Amino acid sequence: MMENNLLLSDHQIRLAGSNESCSGRIELFHYGVWGTVCDDGWDLNDAEVACRELGCGPALGASMSASFGQGTGQIWLDDLACSGSETSLGVCGHSGFGTHNCGHHQDAGVICSNYSIRLAGSNESCSGRIEIYHNTSWGTVCDDGWDLNDAEVACRQLGCGPAVGAPQNAYFGQGTGQIWLDDLACSGNETSLGLCVHRGFGTHDCVHSEDAGVKCSKYSVRLVGSDNSCSGRIEIYHNGVWGTVCDDGWDLNDAEVVCRELGCGPALDAPQSAYFGQGTGQIWLDDLVCSGSETSLSMCGHSGFGTHNCGHHEDAGVKCSSNLIRVVGSAESCSGRIEIYHNGVWGTVCDDSWDLNDAEVACRQLGCGPALDAPQNAHFGQGTGQIWLDDLVCSGSEYSLGMCQHSGFGTHNCGHHEDAGVKCLNHSLRLVGSNELCSGRIEIYHNGVWGTVCDDSWDLNDAEVACRQLGCGPALGAPQNAYFGQGTGQIWLDDLVCSGSENSLGMCGHSGFGTHNCAHREDAGVICSSKTLLVIGSDESCSGRIEIYHNGVWGTVCDDAWDLNDAEVACRQLGCGPALGAPRYAYFGQGTGQIWLDDLACSGNESTLSICGHGGFGIHNCGHHEDAGVICSSKIADA
CATH class of the missing domain: 3.10.250.10 (SRCR-like domain)
Structure with a gap:
């Protein structure tokens, strides 16, 4: 020996x-x-x-x-x-x-075989009891000395993201049979647990009540260079290092895999040529060939980790749909009961362990400012139907709630009296220097600081995005040269290139937050229409068919469940007096084109129709013969 x-x-x-x-x-x-x-x-x-x-x-x-x-x-x-x-x-x-x-x-x-390690006792792909394969048998690892360094190695070997927990005492249930490793002492840099210092395979003084587990970040992919949680430059985590993806062959199939891995909606675009700014350091993947059905980029065909012929000017990015979260039960657009969309169904989040870190992620995903509060106990009223998430453990830096540790979609021990809510700072975008609600100097909130936007390349497409983000109507003007006065302090964005369809300025192409060659005499502004709701088909300014402005398009509202509560909100949004009627069946004539909202469920206290409960923008089972209308009393100013 x-x-x-x-x-x-x-x-x-x-x-x-x-x-x-x-x-x-x-x-x-x-x-x-x-x-x-x-x-x-x-x-x-x-x-x-x-x-x-x-x-x-x-x-x-x-x-x-x-x-x-x-x-x-x-x-x-x-x-x-x-x-x-x-x-x-x-x-x-x-x-x-x-x-x-x-x-x-x-x-x-x-x-x-790549797989000498597996997880058991959990529904999560990157959390569970550690089991390793040795001498043709699967066995567990004892928790003596088990810590985050050991867990980091296990997470790397599993192909998951960084370790976030190293639970002991059979946290994920007791295994059976062989206990293979004990007294592990990993530095954290090893490529497998078997390469760490240990007592020898099968040598231990443990029982299965001491089986070790891991909680790894489920996602080894992140987005950078955008303030939108579902758009940005792709960076992946491999061998303990974050690195970028080259855009050679990069297409919507590849982007679809990333969007799925991040817990976002379908891929909308697969931008190339460092659209979201150039990364630094390692380039991990090149020549990706995904079918679009893979669960991670590493499963797609590629040249091998670190094998490429690219520079960072070729860094790949994604734009994914981010409309998988909403707030309900409040008149505020950035406060309310959290509801998430999963498997085609809206459902709530349980308040077990719900805290400000979790709320911070929800606020980011909503496109709002920082979290102010994380109310529990159905503070914004009880939801109905599905409860999707429970026992959330977010660090606060994740891009979506689905990326946080949780019990698994649909796994919970809650009732709707425990529905979680958020109170976020209302706007990550504001207007300054004007008495008009929808016109002024653009200021955005980033990294805890308000700052301006430079007018280099600033045009009506950029202004259209700002107007949409502000909840205003279509852009009417994109003034430059500090038209609404000079700001002070930080200049956050420069060289913006928006198509006009983005949901926020941060989703547009730009030089990177804080990267600019401007002074405040170049601060950009907008002049937006204040109207996001119109009445049509009547000679009265406070009565007619309801049409709302969303994603650059005017569309109607279906009359399914349409009642005086809904009409009350519409009348308030129009600046009219109280609702007198809620006519249905295209009473004011049929509209054309888009139908934006259906199954509205307003309490009557909301400030806009869009924050009432509904099936989602564009989701309906209606025809224009069901277009909803309102009859409001005269404008309050005329009373």
Whole structure:
């Protein structure tokens, strides 16, 4: 045994010539030099030992004849004769280190199963009880000394994001059978748990009540360069480092995978050429070929992690639909009961563990400012139907609630009397320097600071986005040169390039937050129409068919469930007096084109129709013969 230990300490093992973490040419580090292994006598028993030593799963192949390319320099081992049960190649029978009759055209390789680790006891793909595969058996890991460094290695080996928890005491339930590892001491940089210091496979003083678990970030992808939670430059986490994706071959199928992985809606665009600004450091993926159905980018065809012919001017980005969250039960657009859209159904969030960190994520996802409060106990009224999320644990930096740790969609022990809510700062965009509600100098809120927008390239398309974000009507003007006065302090955005269809200025192309060559004499402004609601088909200014302005298009409202409460909100939004009637069946004539809202459920106290309960913009089962109308008393100013 002493001789074996010495041999083990004398060399290390690695793979070369492949982009796969568990397949490649075998190389050994012995007495300060890396060298190869000759394929004389090389077989699946030898490969099984190499795979075990590498911390990979069982051997699938024992490649010969330099199938992973020829190495250079030293050849360390020849004529290996392993039984398959040894702990390292060095303890197998062989001719002696450096003794061989081979050339590098005979370099040996292995193809091992990637998966020598799995999670159990949880519905989450990146959280659960740790189980590892060794000597053809799955077994658990003891929690003696188990910490975040160990969990970090497990998360990396699983292909998940960074570790956020290292639960002990069989947090995810007790396993059965073998306990493989105990007293793990990982630095956090290892590629597998088997490579960390430990007592030896199967050596422990534990029982299954001490089984270790992990909570990893489910998402190894993030978006940068935008203030929208579902649009930005793609960055992925690999081998402990964040890096970008090259835009060679980048298309909507690839973007669809990212949007799904982030918990956002369908992909709307796949921008190239560093549309959201250039990243720095590592470029991880190039030449991606996704079908669009994969669950992560790493599952798509690609050139291999770190293999590329790109610069950061080619960094890829995405624009995903972000309308998967809404607030209900409040007259405020940024405060209310949280409802999320999942599997085609709107549902609530349970308030178990609900706090300001969770609310911060919800506010970001809503496109609002920072969280002010995280009310519980159905503060904004009880929802109905589905409860989607429970036991949320957000750090506050996630892009959507679905990215936070939780019990699983639809898994909960709650009733609607526990529905969670938020109170967010109303606007991440404001107007200054004017007495008009929908005209003024543009200021945006970013990183806790209000700042202005430079007028370089500022045009009506950009103004259209600002007007939409402000909840105003269509853009009428895009004044430059500090038309509404000069701001002070930070200038946040420059060189904006909006198509006009974006939901916020941060989703447009720009130089990056805080990157500019401007002074405040160039502060941009907008002149928007104050109307987002019209009445048509009547000679009266306070009676007619309801039409609302959304995403740059005017459309009607369906009369399903339309009543005086809904009409009251419309009359208030129009600046008219109290509702006198809520006529249905296209009483004021049929509209054309888009039908925006259906199944409205207003309490009557809301400030706009859009914040009432509804099925979602554009979701309806109506025809224009069902267009809703209002009859309001005269304008309050005329009374």
